[in-house]
Amino acid sequence: MEAKPRLLKILDGVTLTLFLVSLWSVFFYAPLEKVMGMVQKVFYYHVATAWVGMLGFGVAMVAGVAYLRTSNRKWDIVGLAAVEISLVFFFIAIITGSIWARPIWNAWWTWDPRLTTATIVELVYAAYLLLRQGIEDPDRRARFGAVYAILGFISVPLTFMSIRIFRTIHPVVIGNSDPTASGNFDMTAKMLQTFLFGLFAFSVIFVTLLWHRIRLGKLADQVEQLRLRALE
Amino acid sequence: MLFAEGTANTINYFIAGYAVFFTVMALYLASLYIRYRNLKRDLEVLQEMEQSNEPES
Numbered sequence: 001m002e003a004k005p006r007l008l009k010i011l012d013g014v015t016l017t018l019f020l021v022s023l024w025s026v027f028f029y030a031p032l033e034k035v036m037g038m039v040q041k042v043f044y045y046h047v048a049t050a051w052v053g054m055l056g057f058g059v060a061m062v063a064g065v066a067y068l069r070t071s072n073r074k075w076d077i078v079g080l081a082a083v084e085i086s087l088v089f090f091f092i093a094i095i096t097g098s099i100w101a102r103p104i105w106n107a108w109w110t111w112d113p114r115l116t117t118a119t120i121v122e123l124v125y126a127a128y129l130l131l132r133q134g135i136e137d138p139d140r141r142a143r144f145g146a147v148y149a150i151l152g153f154i155s156v157p158l159t160f161m162s163i164r165i166f167r168t169i170h171p172v173v174i175g176n177s178d179p180t181a182s183g184n185f186d187m188t189a190k191m192l193q194t195f196l197f198g199l200f201a202f203s204v205i206f207v208t209l210l211w212h213r214i215r216l217g218k219l220a221d222q223v224e225q226l227r228l229r230a231l232e
Numbered sequence: 233m234l235f236a237e238g239t240a241n242t243i244n245y246f247i248a249g250y251a252v253f254f255t256v257m258a259l260y261l262a263s264l265y266i267r268y269r270n271l272k273r274d275l276e277v278l279q280e281m282e283q284s285n286e287p288e289s
Contacts, residue, residue, distance in 0.1 A: 032239065039242035042249035049253070088260045092253055099249045103242045212264060219271045226278040230285075 008211055015201075015208040022194075022201040030194040042100045044195055047173055048202035050093035050118075054156050055206055056086025057125065061153035064146035076142035077221060079149050080132070081213035085206060087125050094118055105169060113166035117159040124152045138224065 026044045033040035063079035066072075097115070098108050109115065128148050135141040163170045173195075187195060 034239050037240040037242040038246035041246055045253055088256060092256050095252050096249045099245050103240060103245050216264060216268050223271050223274045223278060230278060230281060
């Protein structure tokens, strides 16, 4: 296994710095929302983690297309890495959303279009990981993963658009919200800066984690090849 | 909540939200590290096995 590249070491440092600045801005820079109080600050990382989730599922879809075109297993490693990271971030988004909802909607959970479609996305990609494990042949597994990632991605824009096309109580952060949505708020300049910086910081965190997870995937692939050779 | 006057005291939910974030992230980072360490060990063992199985020329 090759040593950790210098660029990745630099990226690790940059990522940590961006994360700490983002954390500082959420805790100390962004003002307190006057109606919701402190729980509104959960919103910054709730949206950022949801964004990273959707970004990663998109990367997996692109990697799936690339694999089907080239049959190069490196794209399978990229796709798997992106799905795994996105599942973690999307899970955080769902749970933090539920925590935010309790004092604002007076319910931990409601089968609102956004919450329902987000749950479907999480389950679709959790199934991707489970089903992959049942396929032993690496090439068949990669082909299956590529097709699944492309088809599974249909659920992602559906989730993104759900609060824009269906009647919902979930607030829309970007664009016009349904007037019946509960928990809307107008962002001050400092809130908006914190929010946008959070999105940027989390995008960088995603890239860094993806690189690390791809290295892990390459190592796993190497071990699997040696195991198969040892069994021959 | 929306009809309440003044700022709501929701600090417990704020703490819970960030506790979930840090816990899940820590668990994921730990899993990445542990899997990497185990795979590295497996790779070394398999490479040793392969070398010892190679016929002497």
